[in-house]
Amino acid sequence: MPHVVTQACCGDASCVYACPVNCIHPTPEEPGFGTSEMLYIDPSTCVDCGACVSACPVSAIVPGHRLPDEQARFADINAAHFDGPAADAVRFPVDTAQRLPLAPISKPRQLSVDAPLSVGIVGSGPSAMYAADELLRHPQVSVTIYERLDRPFGLARFGVAPDHLATRSVMRLFDDIAREPRCDIRLNVAVGADVTLDALQRRHQAVIWAGGAPTDRRLDIENADAPGVLSATALVGWYNGHPDHADLDVDLSSRRAVVIGNGNVALDVARILTADPASLAVTTISRRALAALRHSAIDEVVVLGRRGAAHAAFTLPELVGLVDTGVNVVIDPADLGSAADLVVDDATTRAKLEVLAEVAGRPPGDGPRIRLAFHRSPSAVRLGPDGHVSGLVTDHTRIGDSGAVEPTGVSESIDTSLILTSIGYRGVAIAGLPFDDVRGVIPHDAGRVVDDGVPRPGMYVTGWIKRGPSGFIGTNKTDSAETVASLLRDHESGKLAATSDALSPLG
Numbered sequence: 001m002p003h004v005v006t007q008a009c010c011g012d013a014s015c016v017y018a019c020p021v022n023c024i025h026p027t028p029e030e031p032g033f034g035t036s037e038m039l040y041i042d043p044s045t046c047v048d049c050g051a052c053v054s055a056c057p058v059s060a061i062v063p064g065h066r067l068p069d070e071q072a073r074f075a076d077i078n079a080a081h082f083d084g085p086a087a088d089a090v091r092f093p094v095d096t097a098q099r100l101p102l103a104p105i106s107k108p109r110q111l112s113v114d115a116p117l118s119v120g121i122v123g124s125g126p127s128a129m130y131a132a133d134e135l136l137r138h139p140q141v142s143v144t145i146y147e148r149l150d151r152p153f154g155l156a157r158f159g160v161a162p163d164h165l166a167t168r169s170v171m172r173l174f175d176d177i178a179r180e181p182r183c184d185i186r187l188n189v190a191v192g193a194d195v196t197l198d199a200l201q202r203r204h205q206a207v208i209w210a211g212g213a214p215t216d217r218r219l220d221i222e223n224a225d226a227p228g229v230l231s232a233t234a235l236v237g238w239y240n241g242h243p244d245h246a247d248l249d250v251d252l253s254s255r256r257a258v259v260i261g262n263g264n265v266a267l268d269v270a271r272i273l274t275a276d277p278a279s280l281a282v283t284t285i286s287r288r289a290l291a292a293l294r295h296s297a298i299d300e301v302v303v304l305g306r307r308g309a310a311h312a313a314f315t316l317p318e319l320v321g322l323v324d325t326g327v328n329v330v331i332d333p334a335d336l337g338s339a340a341d342l343v344v345d346d347a348t349t350r351a352k353l354e355v356l357a358e359v360a361g362r363p364p365g366d367g368p369r370i371r372l373a374f375h376r377s378p379s380a381v382r383l384g385p386d387g388h389v390s391g392l393v394t395d396h397t398r399i400g401d402s403g404a405v406e407p408t409g410v411s412e413s414i415d416t417s418l419i420l421t422s423i424g425y426r427g428v429a430i431a432g433l434p435f436d437d438v439r440g441v442i443p444h445d446a447g448r449v450v451d452d453g454v455p456r457p458g459m460y461v462t463g464w465i466k467r468g469p470s471g472f473i474g475t476n477k478t479d480s481a482e483t484v485a486s487l488l489r490d491h492e493s494g495k496l497a498a499t500s501d502a503l504s505p506l507g
């Protein structure tokens, strides 16, 4: 039986380069790679050699005959990707004469100059670690990573859900990169506070900003700042022990919590709030959060999507990971619309709708449940006499002719004392760097930071603060490869100044 890509796939494409028969798609060179929710193995060409299994940093590839029941659906999901015309694939051979990056992505090339190059990277999340890995292919390059927290790897540690142990194992790969002798990682150094960006630029010929998008988007409705409304950023930080949020007091006394937004973060939050604490005890969840969850009264989490099921922001692998693992998920069939509304062109959305329809037809299970609700937009937070949240008023919605979400005129109030906004993350402006306030990103040209269209010498950007808060861990690999390619081209063409301060202390 052919091998199968399963839920934990984070899209880094390492398997693509390991496969001898080029049966894993889309490859980074094919259209659709940047938007694909996972990679897929073509069952008709896979020769079952197993090479991809060891290449995958998160153990997402399983031989077909060993697929556990809860992942059985992924065999069909992989096969369905190849039902239509598959794009032609291009596969670059890897030149083993040089140090191979631990997370290979494209053909390594030799630098045309021998001069040493010192690069500073701000942040140690996935984008920083993939950038370091790309740079360290070249023996002339040394890298210093500056991380403001006491532990490295950004959202791979403080974002990925504690029960997603396979995904979290990507940190082993990052550990290997950090252990490279030419890689120096400095924790508890906040650039801009403990050390200035200017000082970094004097110390290194090039600096890459990889600080991520650390805040949440704000919900602009009445009473959105009332006690009882929390951002997913804070809740995720709380259950993952992020130093900024570990001490949060989360009110778990209500029987119902409401999550606004239905992206993958919303599913993570809903799953953790309804999970059996005994099953969480064997995960990496913060002990403080676990203790609080043991006394939680929550027995329903309502996840609100402002558009219909076909536009749900969660991905198919995460949906399957939720509904096929015994989590009690309920959906009102009326929320899914009529069969005619469900006609869609792309295979992933079609599969998502099939799974949702199947769940809507299931009898409700026992124990705490997650209700996926669609066509509901939040319009106001209701407060009790004590000023604390007592409910959420929502408008029923439809998609208008222009494609915009519009209210139908029907509204509904949901009783709750805990509302979680999970409507996406946002980058923040960094002193001394240009900022696109609309998109919340640092403007760039192929990773070179630009001021009014003019590249700023020696300054680069990668990850969520470059492209916005979307994509999986592996998406940052191709993103960082682009930034590093620009940086190395500038080095080769003599555009990077010599360091003036290499040996002086930072300040």
Ligand SMILES: Cc1cc2nc3c(=O)[nH]c(=O)nc-3n(C[C@H](O)[C@H](O)[C@H](O)COP(=O)(O)OP(=O)(O)OC[C@H]3O[C@@H](n4cnc5c(N)ncnc54)[C@H](O)[C@@H]3O)c2cc1C
Residues within 6 Å of the ligand: 009, 010, 122, 123, 124, 125, 126, 127, 128, 146, 147, 148, 149, 152, 153, 154, 155, 156, 158, 159, 160, 161, 164, 167, 189, 190, 191, 192, 210, 211, 212, 213, 236, 265, 268, 425, 462, 463, 464, 465, 470, 471, 472, 473, 474, 475, 476
């Ligand atoms: C809640 C959540 C769960 C997720 N789960 C998954 C998942 O299961 N699978 C998946 O594939 N993807 C997941 N993702 C997406 C993935 O985590 C991101 O694509 C990825 O982390 C973005 O990488 P980054 O390096 O740009 O940012 P980050 O991971 O945010 O890293 C930025 C780093 O920079 C540091 N930093 C910031 N400012 C400074 C400064 N001034 N000085 C020094 N250091 C600084 C931060 O402390 C942080 O360590 C999840 C995202 C979130 C929000």
Ligand SMILES: NC(=O)c1ccc[n+]([C@@H]2O[C@H](COP(=O)([O-])OP(=O)(O)OC[C@H]3O[C@@H](n4cnc5c(N)ncnc54)[C@H](OP(=O)(O)O)[C@@H]3O)[C@@H](O)[C@H]2O)c1
Residues within 6 Å of the ligand: 219, 220, 260, 261, 262, 263, 264, 265, 266, 268, 305, 306, 307, 311, 312, 313, 314, 315, 318, 377, 378, 422, 423, 424, 425, 469, 470, 471, 472
């Ligand atoms: N396991 C994983 O692979 C994993 C886990 C977690 C996160 N991630 C990735 O990390 C990224 C961020 O995830 P995310 O869940 O934070 O963001 P997201 O996928 O962008 O989802 C944001 C959600 O908020 C909704 N929303 C936005 N503004 C709203 C408003 N004003 N009112 C009501 N709803 C609103 C959006 O609805 P509309 O669609 O209508 O705008 C959408 O449902 C994603 O790329 C995600 O895939 C991956």
Ligand code: SF4
Residues within 6 Å of the ligand: 003, 018, 019, 020, 021, 022, 023, 024, 041, 045, 046, 047, 048, 049, 050, 051, 052, 053
């Ligand atoms: S098992 Fe071998 S042939 Fe099949 S996808 Fe993996 S590497 Fe390719």
Ligand code: SF4
Residues within 6 Å of the ligand: 005, 008, 009, 010, 011, 012, 013, 014, 015, 016, 039, 055, 056, 057, 058, 059, 060, 061, 474
């Ligand atoms: S995580 Fe990477 S190596 Fe693993 S299946 Fe997905 S794309 Fe392939």
